[in-house]
Amino acid sequence: MATKRQQLLDFAVLGLLHEAPMHGYEVRKRLDLAIGPFRALSFGTLYPALRGLVEEGYLVERSTDGPNTSRRPRIVYELTEHGRARFGELAGGGDDAAYDDESFALRLAFFARTEGTARLRILQGRQARLEERLAAIRRDAASGDSWSRLLTRHTEESLVRDLRWLAELIAAERGSSSTPGTLTDPNHPAFQPPRLGAPN
Amino acid sequence: MATKRQQLLDFAVLGLLHEAPMHGYEVRKRLDLAIGPFRALSFGTLYPALRGLVEEGYLVERSTDGPNTSRRPRIVYELTEHGRARFGELAGGGDDAAYDDESFALRLAFFARTEGTARLRILQGRQARLEERLAAIRRDAASGDSWSRLLTRHTEESLVRDLRWLAELIAAERGSSSTPGTLTDPNHPAFQPPRLGAPN
DNA sequence: GCTGCATGTATCGGCTCGATATATCGACAC
DNA sequence: GTGTCGATATATCGAGCCGATACATGCAGC
Structure with a gap:
């Protein structure tokens, strides 16, 4: 049912959320900058996708804003155990692994977790x-x-x-053995906890 | 009004029809095989585009089938003078020339005519x-x-x-001078007159 | 004469892009 | 202080495209 592109987007989002919860804007920025070759996607695609992942139980919403702030509520998404498992499935290639430039570059970006x-x-x-x-x-x-x-x-x-x-x-x-060791580096900026704007 | 992709498609179609009239199926095949890096496009995109180009006066329809054949009519498109001029405009880069991989490869394919x-x-x-x-x-x-x-x-x-x-x-x-001479080769298979299937 | 494959035109649903609307915050100028 | 600007942040909508599908003919092989 899911499109190839949708699966790829799910993979990227799940991968990014592995280390730290984030809201949509942050996800998009990292997809744009950190992940690099993954073509920029519009909010019109990303936001529905995030809501879809929540519906399927891979993510949960969590608002970090206190109730007494006037600020527009920001929705922070967090990975569930179910979502972690889903990432593993997608990283493995799933049913019909795509090997075009974009898919491959994205898979490589999360290779350390594969x-x-x-x-x-x-x-x-x-x-x-x-x-x-x-x-x-x-x-x-x-x-x-x-x-x-x-x-x-x-x-x-x-x-x-x-x-x-x-x-x-x-x-x-x-x-190398199954864990490359010398090649893996945990200091990926995409995996540093995001600064969520205002402190509150 | 026209999308970047539409402009690119117009450019390709006009370029292909420069040497020989063709019907839609033939156009698609050449875009797929001869032009190479231009991503395959669906008939759902190509056929409306061809009709659009006819509406704008860049192409004319011409049926090669006699009236007494039972064969499903095939619509052969032919370039008009207007269309030839339009190709020149698009080849020049138009308003907002795009230089991504696909656009560039396509432009290069018609460089001999630019x-x-x-x-x-x-x-x-x-x-x-x-x-x-x-x-x-x-x-x-x-x-x-x-x-x-x-x-x-x-x-x-x-x-x-x-x-x-x-x-x-x-x-x-x-x-080189404005005409490269040694680099130009008119024997481009994309410019050979197409064989239009059955003779009739 | 049957089956499959290439030829050929056409349409439709669903998905995506690009633009746009709305709203808050921090910074810097005046 | 207050005005404006850009970054942050969520959301929606129309237009356009892909992928699938349907339909019909010609041709080759068996």
């Missing part, structure tokens, strides 16, 4: 995807006028480089 | 865009855990390579 076996599977899935793309580009490498061919050749070279890079990651993942 | 001055402007616009992206990535290169940083570093290297490539193109464009 199981070793799932990590390997994701890297290999991405590899397969890029190899498909490379084959497709080589298939009609000769087509197009010289301008298009210029772009095609450049894209092909980029793909080869990306694949080499991926192969290195896979080798490293295979070599 | 004026020299517009070509240079497009390459430089793309250059500016990539430099922005590079600056943004470098600004928070230190953020994220080591997994994200791995991706960030790789992306940064790719951007640098892309910029180098672009600089070469720009130098070549500057060096």
Whole structure:
């Protein structure tokens, strides 16, 4: 039922809320800045999604404002145990894992919180995807006028480089034990508790 | 009024129809295969767009089927003079030229039919865009855990390579006269007259 | 002559984007 | 102090697009 994009958004939100509760505005800012390649999403998408996650029991609302403030109430969302489990499911790839640029970058952003076996599977899935793309580009490498061919050749070279890079990651993942240790760093700014604006 | 995406689609359709009249199915196939990076678009988008272009006088419908065939009528679209002019406008960049991956790749696909001055402007616009992206990535290169940083570093290297490539193109464009000659090749399969299925 | 696949046009529901409305807070100027 | 500006924060709406689906024909293989 859930769209691929919806699943991806759920994954990102659940991942962000893992370390600290946040309100919607904060979530969006981090998706924009910290997570990087994840395309900015509009509030018209995010807010309904947050409410949906509450409905499904993955999040709970929690207002940090005292009752006697005149301030517009801000809704802080907090992860439930159920939500934590859901993140694990989504991180593992779920039913139909997508390996496009955006999905892959997002998965990588939460790799430190992903199981070793799932990590390997994701890297290999991405590899397969890029190899498909490379084959497709080589298939009609000769087509197009010289301008298009210029772009095609450049894209092909980029793909080869990306694949080499991926192969290195896979080798490293295979070599290390299930917990990479030296590669994991808990000081991700996206995981620092957010400052929730006014103190009150 | 027109969306950025609509303008892009108009540009692609007008460009494809420059050499030969086609029906919608053919247009979609070429957008998918020949043009490459232009994301596949659904018929639910393409057909209304074609009808819209007819309404605006950029295309005319022309049925190639004789009256006595039982075959479902296929609508062949043909470029008008007005449409040819419109393509020139859009190729020049129009009001708000977009320089994202998709737009740029599409513009490049029709570069042989684009004026020299517009070509240079497009390459430089793309250059500016990539430099922005590079600056943004470098600004928070230190953020994220080591997994994200791995991706960030790789992306940064790719951007640098892309910029180098672009600089070469720009130098070549500057060096050559307004018509590149040696670089232009009219044998683009996208510009071969389409085979319209059954002969009749 | 049956089955499957490519060709070809068309529509619809649901989801998303982009714009907009509303409201509070902190900062800085005058 | 008070005026304005930008950041914070939630919410909604119209327009537009994707993905699925329906329908119909031609062609190849068996």
